[in-house]
Amino acid sequence: MKNKLVIGTRGSKLALWQANYIAHRLCQYHPGLEVTIKHIVTTGDKILDVPLAKIGGKGVFTKEIELAMLRGEIDLAVHSLKDMPTELPPGLTLAAITEREEPFDALISPKYGTLDKLPHGAKVGTSSLRRRAQLLNCRPDLTVCDLRGNVDTRLRKLETEELDAIVLAQAGLKRLGWDDRITQQLPPDICLPAVGQGALALETRSDDSEVLALVAFLHDEDTAAAVTAERSFLNELEGGCQVPIGVYGRVENGELVLDAAILSLDGAAALKDRICGAPAAAEDLGRKLAQHMYVTGGREILAGLFARPSAGGGNNR
Template structure:
């Protein structure tokens, strides 16, 4: 192969991620020409409606997948948290990169932490998972929808539309814009459990064996183990981004892995939470088994209720 085309969204973060993968690939294949081809996705264009009401996070991947299936691109780089657990025929998750900072982050111009926020403070997020976890931590705060790219969201915070906002720490860190906000505080996973795959890049390709083998050099074993557990958990629960699910697998040592998980209602009124440590050799079935524990406690019924609320 002489030239490789990467399909990417046009946002600054998406470009950063695609450039990162390009640079990593060129370390292994210095003579290979690699080109980025930019696309606007439906999720980028519709900014006034919560994702849950317009189809979920697959809205950020569809146009890129079409480009690959039509032969206009060879691979696409996604934030793994945006990648559905099931793929269109002819497509697959070929590699996951080394994980960056998986935590959510608190950003504010006025307050140093969630704990310092006054009663009724306005916090920006559209994520149903973050809404649920924020309400569990601070039931008194007021939640307000927040869409747009990272720079747009921060601009809204600085304009005084919110007392604080919650973003993925990794996005702010990659763009090196932590200093644009007075207070930037990553939150421990003991406080807020992230989305499946958060801070990992997923490389999606067609079933072309040459392309799959080419990108396999970027697959990180630890990220693969953690994301396999997380994605299996969500897949078994049959939960998309339109329902509140947090799950984070963390390799503790060569023998064990910790899995934190939570599902519930967007307002935090009902939830199920588990925190387990298991044998790392069981990682292929661990997510499914943990999900079954949740199902036995009524998780599917709870998520059905949450989904109805999300689509109101």
């Protein structure tokens, strides 16, 4: 068994927290294992003045890390699963998916507190088309502004850019110890989360049996079933950063429940649906729900999205 392991990660505070958390768990479970962390700058980290949807989608936060792994420079990558494309490069695999942290989005509005209390025309910052569309579906009067940067940067911009509120993933805030900044958890009937939000993905080379064995204990079956259904749904619709799609899977009383929404960019059109079934059929359930929604209104919404340039927003960050 390996006694040394190199983890590759982005250099943001959240990415480093996640990598160090996994390193700590690994060292606890495998006494004597030496883990080092290598910082890798990704395209998404370099380009901060352009909406993510315009610079290549989800792969902008993983490509350079994956190339480093294929070159043998690192053994394991720790990603936020929501940053990962639904299809991986040849030679790489998801070795484990951790137990999910809180999957929902959080509103931060020190002055107003909750979405319903924001004044008419309030300025809300988010980098996500998914969040933008769902916010406008609920409150079409809002002015939604593009907001890029790491979690700490976005929190700072709440004040420096005179925003009334911002929306971030609750999981990231909690991991960084900033959950006290949250003024409202946005419920799924208002804002469904991004695919895989709240879960960490451990990626390695497909043929690296030693690393696969080392991280196996971190894999959570219920989370894996939920996010497999979510990723299957997104993959079937060929969606990503350019498409406002929310989807949320969870295992309840032994049954996998999957809720999804497809929206127009302005939130005026919103199609929502649900499917339930066995966790073992997660991939099939996600695909079936996507196919059903596509023929019951999703086709028209998606056609409208691709018929015009996407406006602002970006990844489900």
